[in-house]
Amino acid sequence: MRFELAPTEHPQAGLQRLGRALIDDAIGQIENPDVPPATALHEARKDMKKLRGLLRLLRRAAPDLYQAENRAFRDAAAHLAVMRDADAALATFDLVLRRAQPQSKQGADFAAEAHVACAPPPREPVLFEEVEPSAITGLRETLSGYREEAHAGIGDLPERLATFRGWMLEARERIPDWRLAAKQDTAHAFALLGPGLKKTYRRGRKAMQRAYAQPHADAFHDWRKRTKYLGYQLRLLQPGWPKLIKAQRRAVKALQGLLGEDHDLAVLTDLLAELRPQGPTADEPLAGELALNREMRRQSELLRRRARHLGEIVYAEQPKALGKRLGVYWTEAQRAA
Numbered sequence: 001m002r003f004e005l006a007p008t009e010h011p012q013a014g015l016q017r018l019g020r021a022l023i024d025d026a027i028g029q030i031e032n033p034d035v036p037p038a039t040a041l042h043e044a045r046k047d048m049k050k051l052r053g054l055l056r057l058l059r060r061a062a063p064d065l066y067q068a069e070n071r072a073f074r075d076a077a078a079h080l081a082v083m084r085d086a087d088a089a090l091a092t093f094d095l096v097l098r099r100a101q102p103q104s105k106q107g108a109d110f111a112a113e114a115h116v117a118c119a120p121p122p123r124e125p126v127l128f129e130e131v132e133p134s135a136i137t138g139l140r141e142t143l144s145g146y147r148e149e150a151h152a153g154i155g156d157l158p159e160r161l162a163t164f165r166g167w168m169l170e171a172r173e174r175i176p177d178w179r180l181a182a183k184q185d186t187a188h189a190f191a192l193l194g195p196g197l198k199k200t201y202r203r204g205r206k207a208m209q210r211a212y213a214q215p216h217a218d219a220f221h222d223w224r225k226r227t228k229y230l231g232y233q234l235r236l237l238q239p240g241w242p243k244l245i246k247a248q249r250r251a252v253k254a255l256q257g258l259l260g261e262d263h264d265l266a267v268l269t270d271l272l273a274e275l276r277p278q279g280p281t282a283d284e285p286l287a288g289e290l291a292l293n294r295e296m297r298r299q300s301e302l303l304r305r306r307a308r309h310l311g312e313i314v315y316a317e318q319p320k321a322l323g324k325r326l327g328v329y330w331t332e333a334q335r336a337a
């Protein structure tokens with residue numbers, strides 16, 4: 001399915017067309033017996049995020065519709081967020097080990113290393129000198145056990161999926177009521193699309209400023225979410241000038257990837273603290289966890305430096321200038337159609 005609006009259609013028609021397609025795809029994912037459950041959940045959640053990105057693009061033209069449906073699809077995505085953290089934590093752990101440096105090499109960057117998110121860990125992972133490999137492998141065994149428990153503990157998965165399917169069918173029935181408070185005038189369609197795009201972009205710029213002014217995990221996670229919505233909206237508007245906007249989208253996607261990896265490191269850090277063995281020293285990390293935490297901080301710093309460089313490029317324009325530029329692309333694409 002092409003997640004794009006067409007310059008020749010009114011935004012309301014595009015909203016309804018894509019709404020149906022995304023809902024149908026989400027239902028198809030969870031109903032397909034050939035798709036592994038983890039993959040089906042992941043793809044269905046992506047459909048929910050795309051729907052929210054679409055609604056955000058048109059929120060100025062239908063604020064009540066946006067409030068109601070954005071909340072509905074947000075809750076539906078959260079309903080499917082089983083297994084995600086456990087799976088992501090183990091994959092992140094393995095990626096940290098692939099990129100880990102001994103103390104003598106901590107200044108080295110990993111920018112040139114291929115990103116293999118689910119690669120197996122080294123056979124004898126050693127993060128730092130004077131840290132026994134068993135301390136690290138013990139942490140992985142803890143995470144692996146946590147993942148197995150998470151998968152085994154979702155015995156209500158069929159019921160969960162049935163509930164989700166019911167919500168999607170109800171949402172599909174509401175689509176004929178997805179109407180914009182504007183005339184069906186295709187020639188001035190960007191007047192409906194521009195405000196939502198500029199708002200998403202403006203919030204992303206501000207989120208970037210906050211993240212580096214107060215560099216804590218929540219601030220960077222908020223910036224990541226804003227950037228993800230910008231990527232979805234550029235994809236929707238790509239027919240305005242496909243080659244140029246596609247290049248812009250690649251930069252946004254790369255930025256989103258850096259911020260996503262940084263978020264996964266923060267989640268893993270918190271999870272390891274939660275899974276720490278109980279006892280008199282439960283609040284004190286052991287040598288393996290301390291070493292891993294140091295390495296994750298090192299990698300986080302590198303990711304954030306790279307994200308800052310790329311973010312300055314992605315968010316170089318003022319929101320008004322971005323809206324004007326993409327508006328020209330869209331108008332010219334309409335005339336050429």
